[in-house]
Amino acid sequence: MAESAFQLVSEIGTQLGRQTRSGKDSLLKLLKQAANALSEIEQPSTSEAARKLEAIKNLEVSTKPLRKAIVHGLLQHKDKEVRLLVAICISEIFRVMAPEPPFEDKYLRDIFKLIVSIFAELADTASPHFSRRVKILETIARCKCCVIMLDIDCNDLVLETFNTFFSVVRENHQRSLINHIISIMTHIINEEASQTLLDVILRKLVKDGKGAPCASYQLAVSIIQNCAEKLEPFICGFLTNCILDRDAVENELKEFYHEIIFQIFQCAPQMLLAVIPNLTHELLTDQVDVRIKAVNLVGKLFALPKRHVAQHYRDLFLEFLKRFSDKSVEVRVSALQCVKAFYMASPFGTESHEVITALEDRLLDFDDKVRTQAVIVACDLARSNLKFVPPKLISQTSERLRDKKIIVRKKAFHKLIEVYRDYCNKCSEGHMTISDHFEQIPCKILMLCFDKDCKEFRSQNMELVLAEDLFPVLLSVAERTRHWIHLFSLFTPLHVKALNSVLSQKRRLQKEMQSYLALREKEKETSSEEMQKRIKTSFMKMAALFPDPSKAEDSFHKLNQMKDNNVFNSLALLLDELKIADAQTIRDKFLKTVGDRHPHFEFLSSLSSKCSHNIFGSEHIQCILEHLSDNRYGTKLLEASSAKLLLAIISIFPSLLRGSEAQLRMLIEENRKINDKLIEVLAKAAPHISVKLSDIYPILERVCREGSRIEAKFSVAAIAAFGGVSEQFIFSKLCKIYGLKTLVKRFLPHRGTHARRQIDELLDILSNMLQKGDAFDGIITCENDKAHMRLAAAKSVLQLSRRWDLHISPEIFRFTILVAKDSSLFVRRLFLDKMHKLLKEHVIPSRYACAFALGTSDCPKDLQDDSFKYMAEFIKEYSREARIRQSSSVQGGAITDYPAYIVVFLIYFLAHDTGFPSENCPEEEIYAQFCSPLFNLLEALVNATVVDGDMDLVNDALLLLLSIFRAIKKAEDVVDARNTPRLHIIADFGFSFLKSLNHNDASSAHAPALILLPSSFFRAYSGCLNQSPFNDCFIKKVVQMFKSRLSLPITALPKRGRKCQEDNTKLAIIESNTLYLASSEKVDLSTTEVETRKNMRQDITVGHRQKQGVSSESVRLRECSINHQHSASKKSKRVLEKEPLSSCDSVTRLSLAESHISVQTLERDALSLKENVRASSNVVSDPPKYSKAEAKDTCSLNESNNKSETLIGQRIKVLSPIDRCFYSAVVDGYNSQNNTHKITYDSGEVEVLSLESESWETISNSLLVERWSKGNYWY
Template sequence: MALSKAKGNDGKITYPPGVKEISDKISKEEMVRRLKMVVKTFMDMDQDSEEEKEQYLNLALHLASDFFLKHPDKDVRLLVACCLADIFRIYAPEAPYTSPDKLKDIFMFITRQLKGLEDTKSPQFNRYFYLLENIAWVKSYNICFELEDCNEIFTQLYRTLFSVINNGHNQKVHMHMVDLMSSIVCEGDTVSQELLDSVLVNLVPAHKNLNKQAYDLAKALLKRTAQAIEPYITNFFNQVLMLGKTSISDLSEHVFDLILELYNIDSHLLLSVLPQLEFKLKSNDNEERLQVVKLLAKMFGAKDSELASQNKPLWQCYLGRFNDIHVPIRLECVKFASHSLMNHPDLAKDLTEYLKVRSHDPEEAIRHDVIVSIVTAAKKDLLLVNDQLLNFVRERTLDKRWRVRKEAMMGLAQIYKKYSLQVEAGKESAKQISWIKDKLLHIYYQNSIDDRLLVERIFAQYMVPHNLETTERMKCLYYLYATLDTNAVKALNEMWKCQNMLRHHVKDLLDLIKKPKTEAGSKAIFSKVMVITKNLPDPGKGQDFLKKFTQVLEDDEKIRGQLEKLVSPTCSYKQAEVCVRDITKKLGNPKQPTNPFLEMIKFLLERIAPVHIDTESISSLIKLVNKSIDGTADDEDEGVPTDQAIRAGLELLKVLSFTHPISFHSAETFESLLACLKMDDEKVAEAALQIFKNTGNKIEEDFPHIRSALLPVLQQKAKKGSPRQAKYSIHCIHAIFSSKETQFAQIFEPLHKSLDPGNPEQLITSLVTIGHIAQLAPDQFTAPLKSMVATFVVKDLLMSDQLPGKKTTKLWVPDDEVSQETMVKIQAIKMMVRWLLGMKNNLSKSGNSTLRLLTAILHTDGDLTEHGKLSKPDMSRLRLAAGSAIVKLAQEPCYHEIITLEQYQLCALVINDECYQVRQLFAQKLHKGLSRLRLPLEYMAICALCAKDPVKERRAHARQCLVKNINVRREYLKQHAAVSEKLFSLLPEYVVPYTVHLLTHDPDYVKVQDIEQLKDIKECLWFVLEILMSKNENNSHAFIRKMVEYIKQTKDAQNPDDQKMNEKMYTVCDVAMNIIISKSTTYSLESPKDPVLPARFFTQPDKNFSNTKHYLPAELKSFFTPGKPKSTNVLGAVNKPLSSAGKQMQSKSSRMETVSNASSGSNPSSPGRIKGRLDSTELDQIEYEDYTMISSPLSGKKSDKRDDSDLLKSEVEKPRRGRKQPLIDPDDSFSMDELSKPAQEPKSRTSQRGRKRAAAASESEEQAWQEKRLKEDLLENEDEQNSPPKKGRRGRPPKSAKMAISKEEPPVTTPKRGRKNVVPIESPPTDEEDHLEISEEQDSENIDQKRKGRGSSKKTPQKSDSTDSALDTSRPTPQKRRGRPPKTPTVQQKKSHVGRPRKVVSKEPESEEEMEISQNSPALSENISNEEETADEEVVAPSTGRRRTAKKRRWIQRMKSELEGPLL
């Protein structure tokens, strides 16, 4: 190379060939041209050119002069920088510049030039890139390590590079920057805080969002230098977190954001920092803990994070924050859960327990977010959440807060739609969440209208989406209905019923609007608006909005027309869509984005629009059912057995025939139903009959060919079909045919003539058919029906036992095990009741006779003839049938009037029957009549006896029914405020007098002052008063108090002259008064109204008499604890918030356990038969249990399905319905006088409803009895297997004790459950009748007194001291019980006439039309003979001979003559 002459050692500058001197004397352009040549020269040089390096040394020094470093032209500066970069490369490792200041200036100069990298489109960009590449490759900046100000140089370089990086740069630029910066970190001795800040600042979210490339650059740098920079990062966090030196860096306030970012970049950067966070989680500063929790939530929940497994102590410490006292911290933990569940399924187990606690958090927002977290994870993948987590969501559907309930319900709905309705979700997922559909529909039982509306919306949008095609929609509905549980089906049926009812209300409103305006019309419109408003959310606003909508309907005929079309029975789904769209469009206002008025109207339209069911839908549904019947449907693929699908499909059609009858009106539909009717399957034909009954009113006119084909089928089913088919056939004929009398005659005549007791199966169908004909056409067959009832039904069926029943200790068996003879008797009873209900009058006194017959069945425990042939399950069935029949007749006013108080009281005791199923089914019948407002109010008082039920579920269900019935009556009175004449029969508070009267005559209440018996009375009263007093509406507490005070001024109308019965009544009143005083603070206020007591139960108050006496024993007053009655709010009872986070509500101990009907408890001598009640001391120590009360069958779900084996562990003691001893000896036949007049005793005698008697005892006797009980209890406690209930036994005392007692005070008569053993009170006769019958009464008294001490020779565990204890005259009367009494041995076994006690009747027949018993009974004469023998024996007790007095013979002769009277 030819070189210009220069002297390197004398300071002369040598330039490359062709380059002239570069100085300030040349132009900028020339300078740039010459510098380019210099750049080219240095670019081509390498480190090995020692000669050239020496030659150009002065040039290198010259280029570093201030002239170039501070040159104003950027091109000149860029070229100089490139030269300097090459110079550092060429002269490496030693730079030609020795001055530290000069080196600093040079590197600061080069750094400034790097800013040119920012503009990637600049013509000089390649030269800037060359500069970057050169200094990065050579690591030129490493020279600065020796400088004192190196930190400033490096910091400026870092800031420059982070500021210029942008998305226009390619990967090479990014790589060179990383190389340049990493060399400084890795090869330097230290990293200053300023330098670290220049890197970390790019990780702060605010900067990160502004310059993503700078973040990526910092991320790459930290990854490259992780090992070298980690100590400095650790030191930074130590200073800030542990020492609190926030001033060391401006990034101190972003420390938690930086930790998160650094962890995401490389977890090794924080190896020493993370343990410090554990201490921060325990900080006393709420905000600091919150920041750490937010940080760790993101770190643990990050997708690829392994922090939880790597640092378990930190994870456990973090989980502890789920229970933090600070609400925002708990909230943050809960929000994080969804990310952790989705990204780390292995952590689900740890999270489940903490989410469980938080799902019960007192804070609404936290419970809400628990649901959101779980649902979010479940919607991503169902495998991410376990069943326990889904159950937390399930529980929150009953939360007390609407926002939480709504979130839970919507979450479950979304999960259900995703995994059940989409085929790709898979069968396993669908199976896992199959419970959701049932649970969502169960919520329809809640009282809140918001819940019900949301269920309807969920059903229409998620469970059976209304936007599906008709065939798909019906298929979805069909298989959904087939897989729902019983309660969900009932809820869905109720939903359609409510929607249909609302549709009718709107239709009625439209009809009222179309009428001319009048004052009465306006009132009717307002009343209808109020009814509709109750079906909308927020009734307050809803009322205003609905009034406004009513005005719109009056003014806008087009909207009115659209609404009429919408509520029309013929409206199709597509028409409904158009109507809803048009109405909302017309009412909407584009300028008003949120329109509460429009939202409310949308709610209304959603409820009344037929979004699922129309004629096309019904036709499609019937085709699906037919396919299942034919076996061509894909039922199994849908996970539903074909039989189940068919049953469900028919049930669905049956329900829809109630709510959408017009949709069935098509020839195709009726032909399909006719085909179903002709099938052999009984259930299919039965359902088809019900559908015809509900939808067939137009068949005769519109479908004559269907009518012709249908008639012979109906006649055949009525004569030969199953009982239910026969029933519905008769109702179909009644609904469809105009000439129903002719059709009924063609059916009745042959059936009436062919009644045959020898063919029970056919006889049942005949009785059902005739019964329903008698009910629907009572006047058509008056004479033959009366004759048939008198001669056939009563004599040949009810009064005849053909075959002995199976011997069993069970009290109940399934339907298919009940004997045919018993089933016939049950249908005979039902037939008589239907006949009476059809007549609706008692002109022929048939009602009286039937009631006497029914009560006789109850008196005899179901064995009317007392031949002992019936099995216990059969007797239970007949008791149930008789009790239900009385309840049915009581719903008809003409029969209610003739039911005597004794008959009413006997019927009431069925609620305490010893058989669980009898109690359960009778309670259902009672509730049904009460809830429909068909039964008089006194029948609600029967619910008080449910407090004695030993099964907790039965008590809970009874309480639920009582709540509903009280609410139904209150709601009715609100809606019909003007109905003042019905006030006494509807106002729930008026149940109190009936309850007092019923409890006064309770056969368990024997001794007026007995503490244990009064505790039972208190328990029964509180069962009713608790609900009545839960709200003090209109000062009702004072009203109840005044009512009780009024009762104390009256006498018992049933026994006005019975001083002891009146004293009992006053004592019950005092118990009620003490309850009111202890549970109310407003009882002393003035009552708004004076109560009116029922004259049938109480005499008129005596104004001259003031009964201020206190009848309660002092010991009992301690059992009345002050407190407020519990609210009967259903939702509140279900969703009680925990008092603290995670604290579980402790359930109160159940009152008593129960044993099975099938257990040894069925044996009268078994301890299990001792039906004691809960000790009230135990009740006072705990409050009543809270029950989940919803107007539904849910409460008793388990009980409803239990059989004998299910009850084994749940029923220790049976309720104390009086299972009375038979009226006569087992071999004796039935006495007509006893059948016909069980409730017509003289007023000097009280009703005797059981076989148990108890006499009053002295205090010394009481103490002796208590001591004996104590000894027996100690012995019984030693034997667990034979341990009897806690309370003393209720039964008869030993004979000797009773004889001793009878000398001291007269025998006490009390109402008993069963046939009556009359013991007259020793008082002077007050009328002629008493004088006429005095001799008979004396004889009967003697007989009965002795019989009361006698019983079976069987002994119970309590009667082990047979003779000795029996002779102990100091032993008092043991407490009575409901059920069979314990049988005591006689004192002397001289005679073994230990027959069952019988009732002695001493009153003339009330009328000639008494019930008749066949005189052909072979045991009749023997019965009379036995009676005579026993009577003689007991009149002359010491003698072993028998003699019959003349009076006795006359009395027996009169009894014989009464048997000959006609029955009806």
């Protein structure tokens, strides 16, 4: 087959050489035959050199006639078809004879000119010869024969080839065709790159890269990417010269070098590694225009997605940041214009945060142009990324509404409204939730009502903003109501004032318009000069509510002259229509009827808007009431703001409540916390709604009797508004609102200060009521009434404790708590429920929670269950909050914040209980029953299930309880010192009970070092500590007796880290009547001293006191007594004068006005306090009875360091901070770096201690015994 093809090609070549003037058809026929024959010939592929050489010779011989015919005539043929077939034959000859050129050099130029001319036809994809041209391109690309043009110095042809390719390439070309073009161009550049070829490529890159990317641009990009290594030196040299000295560059492309940098960086960033850093030079140049262009370029580079240019070129980025504070305004503005794209490329990067910070700074720029641009950029950025825009940026942009320049305020106003509308749409679509920083925008806009410089911001125009501009047109009333409710949660009195100003002006115009329409009707019947004056006055009043009063007044006069009654009828309908949707329909119809070509269309449009209820309508009222009924928001803040919004609307437009009376009545009946606002709404709307007094009166009467003072006040106003106060029977019933509750409320915080004598008298009355069930002697009352009087008195004390807790004596406190054991189970229930509610709301001191412990014993099962539940909820919530306050460096924490501290008050209560067993009583069961409230409370406090398995809280509670028991053992009763032994007995029982719970992981970083007992209950024990009348065996039997009475055995909590398997609900705790306790094996507390001692270093003080530098076992009484200046009642004054001011764990320091303590009294008492401290008012855990001589032998720090090494191997005794016992140990090692010793106890436990901060002594046979004391206190 190959031989026949060779012969055919040779014959055709011979024939073509003979036919010098043959016809076109015959010529085309021969060329087609030649092309087909050549396509069947393959390159010699034999591996034998002799055969390959022979095959090549055969090819040369066979193709020689054809080649000769081509170069001697066919190349100059004018016919396109002939030239096309000649080009095909040439490409096939190049293919079969590669790699050697098949033609002499003198003919190659014409040959390549022919080939390039064929390439120029590639743009015509519809041509029937297109496929043949593609075939030529493919063959030339595969042969790589175009590089021959470089060898024969046909650089002009190479340049023409490149230009041809760029001009013919199209988007609809097949990918294979484009790849062949890229292959040819790549081979040429890789063979010999030049600046000329680069200029052709760059020209296409810049020219065609500005709009949508076209095929020539993509071709240039591909060439740059494929030939990056060859082109890089030329590109870098050119661009670097342009950056450093552009004037010296003789290339027309120097005007576009920034664009070239940007385009190349997008496709081949590695080529510009040496160029990009040089842009810093342009950012620092003195020429403003150069800096501006450089900022724009760098900003675009930084904005390229996924490139992280700012991270890779940190120095360039830092210099770019400085341009935000450039001395040139234009440069700063240019830098700001780059922010949006930069931030969108990487919104969460560190660099983006820095750019946003720079933008925020420009919001405060000294030039108003820069501030204006900063506002535009910030708002555009927010709109493009509402979900992730920094709240601070929105807040600071909103502040520009208060800018000193009107132009900045106006721009901020319009741009922020756009942001808010987009935000509202996102919220309605469910893509965003309502956010405070966006809701601040309308708040700030409302404040523009107080802007006196700009007419655009006055109340007359603000009405239109609220009605038509603030919210998107298609936003539903329900969505608008949601935003209004959240707005009101952010409103200050000034915001409310501004809104009221807008609404009041609208309401005044509506009323005046109604008056005018009425006058106009009368004028038709009887026209008079007086009537004309009234109409004119009305016009003046209404015109004043328009932005341009003089123009508006003139328009009103022209309106009055109109004869078309439809205009006035439509306005009347608008005034009466309460629904926004219906009002909008009426207005649209009215304006359509008037027509926009009407001379007064603009005025009528504005007037109809003011006459419409387009800011708030009856639908808003219904939505607000529905929100309140459904409790959709579930937060007290939004519930309160809903009520405030409702009140603000109804105060101006009371008729909008029509149709929603039943919903409002139901809400008032539910007796919510917002009842005062709801009743006020009812009072204001009463004359405008259709509600009978007889229907609403029972509710209002109940509120008068049972509601708060302000609720009663508005209830009376509502009854008066309904017109029924004149009826005698109603007046007589209103008198029922007075009584004890009213008396108590006079002393609540919002009433201001009162004389000290008054509160003492009230407390005396409550004390009598708590003890006797009556306030006065000589009044005979039934037992049922007495129980209710005790309940009322106890509730009154709870209410007073919100402010006057410092004046509530221990005696009144004890009588109040005693109501939890009242003979009336009904009273017990109400009292405990009330206390649970108040504690949950954090409105009373936590010490009253000890009443829950009383409810856990000697009560019906259901009441016990609830008491356990209340107690568990209290411990869980207050424990977490105490931990938060403790860890807060701002507020500081206090020991009294922890729920465990209420044990102090429970012990005091039990010690004063008349049912306290006598010391001669040997019955363990009696003591177990009596102490059961304490045991139940202790169980709950150290139960991990109560606090969701948080062992840190359990350990804190355990350590605090141990410290409390020790502190009470060293204190005595302030009120009755004879009860001091009882305090110590109960403390012994509590300590023993805790030991029986088998904790072995009681370490805590929050262990209390200083226990402050309330000095109104306790004081430092001045006598010698007596031994308990009961031995340890009896105490243990009492504890065991209590345990044996439980329905389930006391189990142990898992170790730290193990999750509890039991149900963690309160009901589970109640049903088992036990609390699962923290322990994993039964080990006595004394064996865990070593592990817990090192975690008891941190001081925890009360209130705002400074931390004390004392040992972890120091226990100090709160000594801060205050002398009373006023005469008081007998019992209360006597008790209060004996006690200090503080009587509970309330840690908030009251102001002088609230506590009624003069400065002189405080100064005097401060001196008294110092004397008390000198008199050893501190109660400290028992120290070893060392003599002063022994104290002088205490090792100093230097001595300790000198002797540290010598202690290794010696036996010592280390004092435990928990049970005050010494434990023997051996010093095994010493670490000089942190000055610690490794101690091994006889029990086998190992601990690393700093002996400088411990109490210890060596065990030696010699008479010299070395002792060490920790801190300033001896143990």
